[in-house]
Amino acid sequence: MSEPNAIIRIENLEKSFITKKNTVTALRDINLTIREGEIFGIIGMSGAGKSTLVRCINYLERPTKGKVFFNGLDMSKLSRRELEKTRQSIGMIFQQFNLLMQRTTIGNICFPLEIAGVPKEEARKRAYELLELVGLKEKDKAYPSELSGGQKQRVAIARALANNPKVLLCDEATSALDPKTTRSILALLKDINARMGITIVVITHEMRVIEEICTSVAIIDDSRIAETGRVDSIFTRPQTAAARKLVFPDGENQAKYIGSRCCRIVFEGNSSFEPVVANMILACHAPVNIMFADTKDIDGKAFGQIVVQLPEDTLTANKMIAYLQEQGLTAEEVQL
Numbered sequence: 001m002s003e004p005n006a007i008i009r010i011e012n013l014e015k016s017f018i019t020k021k022n023t024v025t026a027l028r029d030i031n032l033t034i035r036e037g038e039i040f041g042i043i044g045m046s047g048a049g050k051s052t053l054v055r056c057i058n059y060l061e062r063p064t065k066g067k068v069f070f071n072g073l074d075m076s077k078l079s080r081r082e083l084e085k086t087r088q089s090i091g092m093i094f095q096q097f098n099l100l101m102q103r104t105t106i107g108n109i110c111f112p113l114e115i116a117g118v119p120k121e122e123a124r125k126r127a128y129e130l131l132e133l134v135g136l137k138e139k140d141k142a143y144p145s146e147l148s149g150g151q152k153q154r155v156a157i158a159r160a161l162a163n164n165p166k167v168l169l170c171d172e173a174t175s176a177l178d179p180k181t182t183r184s185i186l187a188l189l190k191d192i193n194a195r196m197g198i199t200i201v202v203i204t205h206e207m208r209v210i211e212e213i214c215t216s217v218a219i220i221d222d223s224r225i226a227e228t229g230r231v232d233s234i235f236t237r238p239q240t241a242a243a244r245k246l247v248f249p250d251g252e253n254q255a256k257y258i259g260s261r262c263c264r265i266v267f268e269g270n271s272s273f274e275p276v277v278a279n280m281i282l283a284c285h286a287p288v289n290i291m292f293a294d295t296k297d298i299d300g301k302a303f304g305q306i307v308v309q310l311p312e313d314t315l316t317a318n319k320m321i322a323y324l325q326e327q328g329l330t331a332e333e334v335q336l
């Protein structure tokens with residue numbers, strides 16, 4: 001099967017800001033490909049450059065160097081009018097929702113349609129369809145001040161979808177929401193992606209958001225892309241310090257086990273944790289200590305890792321590693 005087309009391609013992008021005091025380089029040598037229909041995550045700590053990257057994707061910021069291609073079009077070559085048209089294909093939602101407080105729910109969703117010149121009745125009809133899609137039909141006449149955070153974000157999603165965008169950019173869209181509301185908004189985004197085929201770009205500082213809905217992820221660290229790939233492989237085999245910090249946020253707690261001969265076992269959705277460890281103990285006739293365990297659900301599959309302290313006896317320890325590898329698991333000796 002051929003790979004889907006690249007809807008967003010970023011080549012050698014750099015963005016610097018000239019301030020009164022100095023020049024701040026917010027992004028350096030960024031190369032990224034986001035494919036049509038995927039849910040792509042961009043994760044990084046505060047100040048890493050995420051928001052600047054999003055603003056470069058829709059050309060609210062012009063890159064200092066490098067290029068952004070949207071659906072094959074070089075954004076730097078577009079006239080102002082063409083750029084405005086292209087931006088209609090890129091919806092956006094924000095942490096603070098950015099709704100118009102003087103307009104009702106329906107008024108907010110109609111707003112981008114009015115700007116695009118859609119006749120009033122047609123705009124209202126489309127707005128009601130979108131309101132139904134986000135599950136808020138009964139709140140059509142409510143003002144933003146009468147809505148909860150989750151409801152406001154649903155209205156913002158409906159508004160962002162009004163002009164049938166190809167891509168939806170979500171900049172920390174769940175950061176102001178509690179965990180339960182976050183899950184429901186992420187489920188809605190996943191549903192929109194599946195039903196409408198819209199490419200979704202999720203910008204966040206939270207790994208759990210990435211795990212919950214993204215297929216691919218780029219880790220941005222100190223203005224650069226540290227690592228990029230499928231979420232499951234980055235989660236199971238992080239290559240860089242930046243990725244490890246996000247995947248093992250409690251890394252420092254493991255330090256006390258330094259010096260033990262330990263083995264890291266990775267679960268990749270094809271085996272479950274308990275029978276594997278129990279069977280290994282039975283097969284090798286020796287107990288192990290579980291030093292660290294972390295299992296997660298990524299895209300409906302169980303993923304996780306455990307770190308066990310192996311027996312002192314070298315032969316038994318080697319036998320255990322061999323046993324795990326025979327089961328098709330990634331099992332490697334680690335220094336904690």
Ligand SMILES: Nc1ncnc2c1ncn2[C@@H]1O[C@H](COP(=O)(O)OP(=O)(O)OP(=O)(O)O)[C@@H](O)[C@H]1O
Binds near residue numbers: 045048052
């Ligand atoms: N307009 C600007 N002028 C000067 N510096 C800027 C400007 N916008 C961003 N920066 C700087 O660029 C760097 C990256 O900022 P950016 O907002 O993109 O990070 P972020 O990862 O989105 O952070 P956060 O999660 O805290 O919002 C920071 O050092 C920031 O101070």
